[in-house]
Amino acid sequence: MADQLNNYSINNLRELEAEAIYIIREVASEFEKPVMLYSIGKDSSVMVRLAEKAFYPGKVPFPLMHIDSKWKFQEMIEFREKYTKDNNWDLIVEHNIEGFEAGIGPFTHGSKVHTDVMKTQALLQALDKHRFDAAFGGARRDEEKSRAKERIFSFRDKFHQWDPKNQRPELWDIYNTRVHKGESIRVFPISNWTELDIWQYIRLEKIPIVPLYFAKKRPIVDIDGNLIMVDDDRMPAELVAKAQMRMVRFRTLGCYPLTGAIESEADTIEKIVEEMMTVTKSERTTRVIDFDQEGSMEQKKREGYF
Amino acid sequence: MNTNLDINHFLDQDQKKDLLRLLTAGSVDDGKSTLIGRLLFDSKKIYEDQLSALERDSKRMGHAGEAIDYALLLDGLKAEREQGITIDVAYRYFSTSKRKFIIADTPGHEQYTRNMVTGASTANLAIILIDARKGVITQTKRHTFLVSLLGIKHVVVAVNKMDLMEYSESTFNTICADYKSFTTTLSIPDITFIPLSALKGENVVENSANMPWYHGKCLLEFLESVHVVSDRNFEDFRFPVQYVLRPSLDFRGFSGKIASGIVRKGDELMVLPSRKKSIVTEIITANGTTDYAFPPQAVTITLKDEIDISRGDMLVHPDNQPRFERQFEAMLVWMDEKKMDPNTQFFIKHSANTSRARIDGIKYRVDVNTLQQSDCKAFSLNEIGRVVITTNKPLFFDPYHKNHSTGAFILIDPITHNTAAVGMIIDKLNTNDIPSRITDPETRRMIDSGQSLIGRDELEKRYQQKGVTIWITGLHGSGKNVLAYNLERRLFDSGATVVLLEGSTVRAGLSRELDYSPADRAEHLRRVAHVCKMLNDQGIIVVASFISPTESIRQQISEIIGNERFHLILMRAGLDYCRTNKPELYLKVEKGELRHLPGVDEAYEMPESPQLTFDVTEKQADVEVLMAYLAGQNIFPLE
Numbered sequence: 001m002a003d004q005l006n007n008y009s010i011n012n013l014r015e016l017e018a019e020a021i022y023i024i025r026e027v028a029s030e031f032e033k034p035v036m037l038y039s040i041g042k043d044s045s046v047m048v049r050l051a052e053k054a055f056y057p058g059k060v061p062f063p064l065m066h067i068d069s070k071w072k073f074q075e076m077i078e079f080r081e082k083y084t085k086d087n088n089w090d091l092i093v094e095h096n097i098e099g100f101e102a103g104i105g106p107f108t109h110g111s112k113v114h115t116d117v118m119k120t121q122a123l124l125q126a127l128d129k130h131r132f133d134a135a136f137g138g139a140r141r142d143e144e145k146s147r148a149k150e151r152i153f154s155f156r157d158k159f160h161q162w163d164p165k166n167q168r169p170e171l172w173d174i175y176n177t178r179v180h181k182g183e184s185i186r187v188f189p190i191s192n193w194t195e196l197d198i199w200q201y202i203r204l205e206k207i208p209i210v211p212l213y214f215a216k217k218r219p220i221v222d223i224d225g226n227l228i229m230v231d232d233d234r235m236p237a238e239l240v241a242k243a244q245m246r247m248v249r250f251r252t253l254g255c256y257p258l259t260g261a262i263e264s265e266a267d268t269i270e271k272i273v274e275e276m277m278t279v280t281k282s283e284r285t286t287r288v289i290d291f292d293q294e295g296s297m298e299q300k301k302r303e304g305y306f
Numbered sequence: 307m308n309t310n311l312d313i314n315h316f317l318d319q320d321q322k323k324d325l326l327r328l329l330t331a332g333s334v335d336d337g338k339s340t341l342i343g344r345l346l347f348d349s350k351k352i353y354e355d356q357l358s359a360l361e362r363d364s365k366r367m368g369h370a371g372e373a374i375d376y377a378l379l380l381d382g383l384k385a386e387r388e389q390g391i392t393i394d395v396a397y398r399y400f401s402t403s404k405r406k407f408i409i410a411d412t413p414g415h416e417q418y419t420r421n422m423v424t425g426a427s428t429a430n431l432a433i434i435l436i437d438a439r440k441g442v443i444t445q446t447k448r449h450t451f452l453v454s455l456l457g458i459k460h461v462v463v464a465v466n467k468m469d470l471m472e473y474s475e476s477t478f479n480t481i482c483a484d485y486k487s488f489t490t491t492l493s494i495p496d497i498t499f500i501p502l503s504a505l506k507g508e509n510v511v512e513n514s515a516n517m518p519w520y521h522g523k524c525l526l527e528f529l530e531s532v533h534v535v536s537d538r539n540f541e542d543f544r545f546p547v548q549y550v551l552r553p554s555l556d557f558r559g560f561s562g563k564i565a566s567g568i569v570r571k572g573d574e575l576m577v578l579p580s581r582k583k584s585i586v587t588e589i590i591t592a593n594g595t596t597d598y599a600f601p602p603q604a605v606t607i608t609l610k611d612e613i614d615i616s617r618g619d620m621l622v623h624p625d626n627q628p629r630f631e632r633q634f635e636a637m638l639v640w641m642d643e644k645k646m647d648p649n650t651q652f653f654i655k656h657s658a659n660t661s662r663a664r665i666d667g668i669k670y671r672v673d674v675n676t677l678q679q680s681d682c683k684a685f686s687l688n689e690i691g692r693v694v695i696t697t698n699k700p701l702f703f704d705p706y707h708k709n710h711s712t713g714a715f716i717l718i719d720p721i722t723h724n725t726a727a728v729g730m731i732i733d734k735l736n737t738n739d740i741p742s743r744i745t746d747p748e749t750r751r752m753i754d755s756g757q758s759l760i761g762r763d764e765l766e767k768r769y770q771q772k773g774v775t776i777w778i779t780g781l782h783g784s785g786k787n788v789l790a791y792n793l794e795r796r797l798f799d800s801g802a803t804v805v806l807l808e809g810s811t812v813r814a815g816l817s818r819e820l821d822y823s824p825a826d827r828a829e830h831l832r833r834v835a836h837v838c839k840m841l842n843d844q845g846i847i848v849v850a851s852f853i854s855p856t857e858s859i860r861q862q863i864s865e866i867i868g869n870e871r872f873h874l875i876l877m878r879a880g881l882d883y884c885r886t887n888k889p890e891l892y893l894k895v896e897k898g899e900l901r902h903l904p905g906v907d908e909a910y911e912m913p914e915s916p917q918l919t920f921d922v923t924e925k926q927a928d929v930e931v932l933m934a935y936l937a938g939q940n941i942f943p944l945e
Contacts, residue, residue, distance in 0.1 A: 008568070008600045009535045012325040012406045017592055018604040022563045025549040025604070029617055029658070053592040054561070054604075058553030141397045148396040164394070168725045169420055169641045171427035172714045173563070174655050178723040192408055194399045200317060274313040 020189040021054040027187050028061050030177040031134040038064040040076045041253045042209050043138035049207050063090035069118035070100050071255035073231050079210045094126035106257040124160050134185045142194045152191045158182035203269045215249040215264040226260035327408045329425045331449040332435030337466045341504035346400050348511040395425045404530040419688040420641050426456035430534040433462045438471045442484040448674045454492040459537050461497045469503040475519040500525050538601050543567025544712050545621040546657035559606035565711030570598040576624040578702050584609040618659040620702045628702040636729040638693045640685035649764045656715035662698040706730035765845030769803045771942040773842035775867050778851045780877030781905045783884030789927045790851035796929045802942050808851040822902040835866035842871050855904035857911045876916035883923045
């Protein structure tokens with residue numbers, strides 16, 4: 001068994017897997033109403049698989065929730081519907097109705113307003129609406145500098161605010177799960193996974209992921225160096241006019257106008273990893289929102305976005 | 307990387323690596339961030355764009371002149387980047403062809419003991435940085451003490467900045483000797499010394515040509531090869547049940563992480579605390595069933611017999627059981643900004659159990675710089691010491707040095723829910739060794755003068771109530787006892803600590819030789835009043851139900867108990883009502899068989915100003931009215 005290095009030790013991935021399963025079970029035991037936030041990305045897909053394993057042969061005792069900004073890639077939504085149906089998940093989909101009706105979108109309002117209204121605000125509204133006291137997220141500490149110090153159990157006040165100075169010490173595997181009414185905890189079971197771990201796990205476990213991760217010829221517009229795919233007819237016509245078919249793939253998934261593709265030939269997981277090992281850009285740089293201002297991810301976290 | 311790389315081969319190899327979690331301790335000045343930056347950079351895990359973002363940052367805030375400032379790669383949060391110090395534990399990830407690594411990067415400043423303890427709690431190994439120019443300093447001792455406190459078994463002493471000491475072997479040897487002499491009293495089984503220069507990359511990833519006298523491994527090579535698997539406890543099987551999995555009537559599995567030891571299919575296991583036994587039928591891992599499992603695997607175990615098992619129970623081998631006690635000693639690290647209050651009833655979280663816990667005594671505080679022990683009444687942030695802890699329900703534990711998973715716990719503040727302290731259980735407490743409260747001259751003076759060492763505010767905090775007497779007066783048959791007993795029940799159910807006193811029970815014992823004559827009645831009630839006073843002094847609520855017929859007697863009682871603690875409740879009822887209610891005694895007096903019954907052949911004086919009156923002839927006395935009164939007076943529950 002490749003999982004075991006010798007009689008009494010397991011490899012790094014199985015150790016991370018055991019850690020994540022332990023965390024997921026701990027939340028299911030200690031909170032009244034947990035939810036797993038589902039972004040449909042590869043990290044989410046891994047987290048969802050870990051939850052399925054944690055309660056096997058039983059059903060996962062909490063639902064998935066997707067905050068739909070209404071600007072996600074169409075393939076993401078198709079994938080979400082199929083995966084959750086095939087795997088018997090309870091799925092909640094929420095969005096900011098007011099924002100949607102006001103026509104908020106990245107092309108018209110810019111990335112900052114769009115992200116705030118359709119993602120951050122939408123998430124906070126949904127958490128309040130369902131009164132979830134714990135929400136799993138698929139964030140990893142190696143993704144971005146401000147996440148290196150994030151706790152696995154990250155405390156949020158009743159306004160869902162994250163205060164870096166007011167986080168609980170986290171020792172051993174003893175997690176303080178106590179919250180007052182209205183307060184909540186964001187839980188990151190795959191905090192200690194790296195991007196390579198994620199790909200390795202997807203490969204080993206044959207976890208289905210959205211096809212956008214694999215290279216394919218797609219209609220692409222170059223907007224200030226960001227390769228944006230034409231995913232629907234809401235893209236302004238003058239931009240659509242510049243579209244060219246290019247062999248690209250996506251390293252992260254989000255709202256299509258805010259998520260840049262990279263040129264790539266990698267159409268298998270092995271090729272993706274190979275590309276990753278030789279690649280020149282780290283993961284989140286293809287997310288347009290990070291460049292708004294310095295320390296911007298930290299800012300968004302304080303406001304309640306992951 | 308070689309473009310001819312066989313990626314499948316690479317991934318298969320990658321899978322075979324194990325994980326090493328390490329801690330780095332040292333201050334900014336020691337070059338710790340530079341060393342970590344080196345490890346990450348030289349193992350080619352720093353992506354190009356992080357480097358280009360870094361160049362931008364360095365120009366504005368760099369501390370290293372023209373060269374790349376590795377520290378900037380590591381410091382995450384904006385505030386601390388501006389302060390130029392790291393103020394929290396940051397986790398970094400890198401991988402070599404042999405192993406994967408998680409670095410817990412903790413700051414070295416004194417006020418941040420908390421962070422170092424946090425980082426150390428999950429580490430297999432610690433790198434302690436020493437600036438070769440300074441040698442073993444206070445900070446080095448502090449770091450080493452914390453590392454040994456948290457039970458890290460492998461320490462690498464990285465003697466940095468050797469380039470500034472002309473790569474001197476004797477400097478290095480002196481530092482090694484100093485360090486060894488200091489650590490003889492600490493229990494660290496494996497200490498390795500490496501001379502290096504983080505800035506120049508010497509003996510970090512590659513051996514240095516400038517230190518030919520050093521024949522050991524360079525830092526990375528050592529990290530790749532140090533053997534840590536055997537550090538785990540494979541002897542004592544402990545399985546705290548984390549979650550009971552019950553998807554259908556015919557499946558009942560007990561999920562959890564194996565804390566220590568090995569379990570095999572067919573093993574006989576004992577369930578604690580019920581001590582019932584059964585046989586392992588199946589061990590389900592995340593990847594199918596297995597014949598045996600070991601730490602740190604997360605598994606689900608099924609048993610042959612249907613035994614009632616819930617979260618917090620523990621499965622063990624019957625011949626190897628943990629300790630099962632309510633009281634133990636521990637080393638405690640205070641993590642909260644709020645100073646320790648010895649009266650707090652904390653929540654204690656220990657493996658899958660949460661209970662209430664009290665810190666019964668502090669044996670001593672340790673100065674992390676000098677390791678000197680001193681007396682202490684309460685810990686402040688970052689203070690460490692040895693304590694005695696009592697929990698509400700017994701815990702299954704092992705000493706921390708034998709078993710980290712079952713020997714560690716956290717204390718949670720009951721009000722703020724912050725993690726107030728973390729602890730490591732030392733050993734089973736011999737009851738003879740339980741310390742009495744720390745004695746000092748002031749304590750002696752209080753004992754000699756008969757003063758309790760427990761203050762009234764402490765009692766109120768503990769019981770969440772004020773110690774008062776609810777004195778119910780009224781004619782025989784007016785329903786005093788019914789009200790008193792109901793009130794006692796109601797208070798008890800609400801969490802109050804309450805004692806009920808009423809005539810027949812007191813007269814059966816304490817006042818046995820007294821009769822119902824006015825003189826004896828007065829003596830009887832005087833005794834009752836003193837009992838009330840003693841109980842109230844201990845913070846306990848007394849419900850007293852006595853006819854207490856005259857104003858002067860009630861006045862005397864009130865003075866004994868303390869006027870502010872005496873709450874008089876009147877059961878106002880006519881004689882007819884009382885006679886109908888409880889006819890026996892009234893009949894006896896009428897027949898001349900009995901004397902001294904107030905209201906008949908003795909006077910009963912209605913109190914002029916009771917705190918509360920129940921007109922029982924009109925309406926039955928309502929306990930809730932009394933409860934509301936107690937709440938309104940801030941007696942119970944205490945605001």
